[in-house]
Amino acid sequence: MVSRMADAICFTLNGAPVEIAGLSPMTTLLDWLREHRGLKGTKEGCAEGDCGACTVALERADGRHEAMNACIAMLGQVDGQSIRTVEGLLGKDGAPHPVQRALAEADATQCGFCTPGFVMAAYAFAAGGEPPELETIHDALAGNLCRCTGYRPIIDAMKKVAGLATEPAAPPPARTMSPVFENTFFAPRSLAELVALRARHPEALLLAGGTDLGLLASRARQPPQVVIHVAHVPELNTIDAGKQRVTFGAAVTYAHAMPTLVEAYPPLRTYLARLGSRQIRTLGTIGGNLGNASPIGDMPPVLLALETKVKLASPRGARELPLEQFFLGYRKTALAPDEAIESFSLPRLQPGETFHCDKVSKRRDQDISTVAGAYRIRLKNGRIEDARLAFGGMAATPKRASRAEAALLNDGFEAARTALAQDFQPLDDWRGSAAYRLQVAANLLRRLELRLAEPQRPVEVEAL
Ligand SMILES: Cc1cc2nc3c(=O)[nH]c(=O)nc-3n(C[C@H](O)[C@H](O)[C@H](O)COP(=O)(O)OP(=O)(O)OC[C@H]3O[C@@H](n4cnc5c(N)ncnc54)[C@H](O)[C@@H]3O)c2cc1C
Numbered sequence: 001m002v003s004r005m006a007d008a009i010c011f012t013l014n015g016a017p018v019e020i021a022g023l024s025p026m027t028t029l030l031d032w033l034r035e036h037r038g039l040k041g042t043k044e045g046c047a048e049g050d051c052g053a054c055t056v057a058l059e060r061a062d063g064r065h066e067a068m069n070a071c072i073a074m075l076g077q078v079d080g081q082s083i084r085t086v087e088g089l090l091g092k093d094g095a096p097h098p099v100q101r102a103l104a105e106a107d108a109t110q111c112g113f114c115t116p117g118f119v120m121a122a123y124a125f126a127a128g129g130e131p132p133e134l135e136t137i138h139d140a141l142a143g144n145l146c147r148c149t150g151y152r153p154i155i156d157a158m159k160k161v162a163g164l165a166t167e168p169a170a171p172p173p174a175r176t177m178s179p180v181f182e183n184t185f186f187a188p189r190s191l192a193e194l195v196a197l198r199a200r201h202p203e204a205l206l207l208a209g210g211t212d213l214g215l216l217a218s219r220a221r222q223p224p225q226v227v228i229h230v231a232h233v234p235e236l237n238t239i240d241a242g243k244q245r246v247t248f249g250a251a252v253t254y255a256h257a258m259p260t261l262v263e264a265y266p267p268l269r270t271y272l273a274r275l276g277s278r279q280i281r282t283l284g285t286i287g288g289n290l291g292n293a294s295p296i297g298d299m300p301p302v303l304l305a306l307e308t309k310v311k312l313a314s315p316r317g318a319r320e321l322p323l324e325q326f327f328l329g330y331r332k333t334a335l336a337p338d339e340a341i342e343s344f345s346l347p348r349l350q351p352g353e354t355f356h357c358d359k360v361s362k363r364r365d366q367d368i369s370t371v372a373g374a375y376r377i378r379l380k381n382g383r384i385e386d387a388r389l390a391f392g393g394m395a396a397t398p399k400r401a402s403r404a405e406a407a408l409l410n411d412g413f414e415a416a417r418t419a420l421a422q423d424f425q426p427l428d429d430w431r432g433s434a435a436y437r438l439q440v441a442a443n444l445l446r447r448l449e450l451r452l453a454e455p456q457r458p459v460e461v462e463a464l
């Protein structure tokens with residue numbers, strides 16, 4: 001049980017313990033590093049998770065190093081974690097780290113503003129022991145922008161740092177109790193505690209990775225008043241890759257979920273690589289994507305097409321509902337005020353079933369979808385026996401195209417494309433007009449038709 005009114009925020013910074021008391025736990029990690037700790041190496045560019053200038057490394061207890069954005073992470077979130085900043089790379093004699101040297105020797109820095117962020121992204125990449133392939137390097141750098149646009153030498157440096165030995169991850173401080181910071185930031189350590197807190201604090205926002213909510217603290221400068229941080233609830237962090245279904249706790253991060261998701265549904269490999277950046281996927285969760293209920297979130301169409309069930313927990317017990325019943329209206333969900341998403345569960349593909357997905361956005365990397373489509377098709381003797389087609393960006397909620405599905409089964413793809421206009425009155429905004437979105441969705445169905453006609457073609461999602 002939560003037993004104290006206010007605890008100090010404890011974490012490991014560059015290998016040394018830190019304890020912070022008397023400061024709002026909603027202070028961003030970036031503000032604290034720069035304004036309170038005087039560590040100005042970590043930069044602020046956009047303050048919204050887009051540019052990577054604020055990249056630091058999160059050193060996981062299992063030894064992994066993951067890049068994350070300090071600008072949208074709140075201090076309370078790093079309690080019990082181990083963080084390394086660019087200052088933590090220098091040797092005792094102040095000598096640059098081999099990763100820093102590689103960037104300097106490749107002339108990979110011009111004005112230098114973005115450089116600490118690139119250094120930390122490169123450091124996490126090197127620590128991961130990944131191969132120096134262009135695709136992997138691209139993925140590792142997709143969350144970092146350089147206004148001087150010196151990408152070629154940065155890529156050259158990345159090829160040199162691949163596989164470089166890095167510092168062993170510094171251990172995070174041990175936490176045995178569930179902390180409460182300033183009586184506004186609750187960090188339960190069990191599901192029972194989470195639901196009890198939820199009932200006791202209906203005014204609190206649930207915080208998972210904070211890649212949506214953190215923008216309130218960073219860009220909007222209006223941090224939430226009270227939060228319940230669900231990231232350390234063990235029941236929300238499990239993955240069960242069963243023979244029939246795969247089930248994920250709501251607080252499982254994208255980075256953690258990806259291997260299992262990609263194994264079960266291979267086209268998600270390239271789709272998920274375009275969801276935010278590595279920095280975003282380090283903390284961001286699929287539970288948060290569902291809870292956010294954005295009509296242009298990337299996971300809802302995928303999960304709708306895959307017939308996902310979502311489990312909601314409250315002091316009254318748990319209930320499970322099909323994901324279709326979860327989205328009620330624009331950013332409105334079926335969650336009762338005392339409920340939290342506990343997990344979501346997807347059936348594995350059955351013989352004869354294929355799955356495909358597409359993301360169309362203005363920019364390839366680090367961009368929100370204009371339209372996202374996901375489709376599960378069951379074929380028998382070359383005929384489509386069942387189809388689940390789901391889209392994001394086409395209505396106030398992520399939604400299945402039920403009329404197009406029926407038309408596809410009865411009359412084929414041409415009829416399905418026409419029926420889309422009955423399913424959707426798309427959003428009309430700066431990302432795309434309603435007419436454009438309708439045309440894109442129809443084109444995606446044409447693409448699906450071609451994929452099914454040529455099953456030997458690779459099923460990976462190409463950049464659109
Ligand atoms: C730079 C950047 C790029 C992004 N790119 C993409 C993208 O390409 N595609 C995309 O879809 N999204 C993108 N996002 C949005 C965001 O990363 C995702 O929506 C992410 O999945 C949110 O997860 P989170 O854990 O960070 O959520 P949080 O910010 O912690 O929470 C989001 C919402 O979910 C609620 N919530 C969290 N956990 C629970 C729970 N267990 N039960 C009930 N409610 C809960 C919260 O109360 C809040 O309303 C991007 C964000 C940024 C900053």
Ligand code: FES
Nearest residue numbers: 045046047052071
């Ligand atoms: S300051 Fe731009 S991502 Fe954090």
Ligand code: FES
Nearest residue numbers: 110111146147148
């Ligand atoms: S070197 Fe100037 S912003 Fe990258």
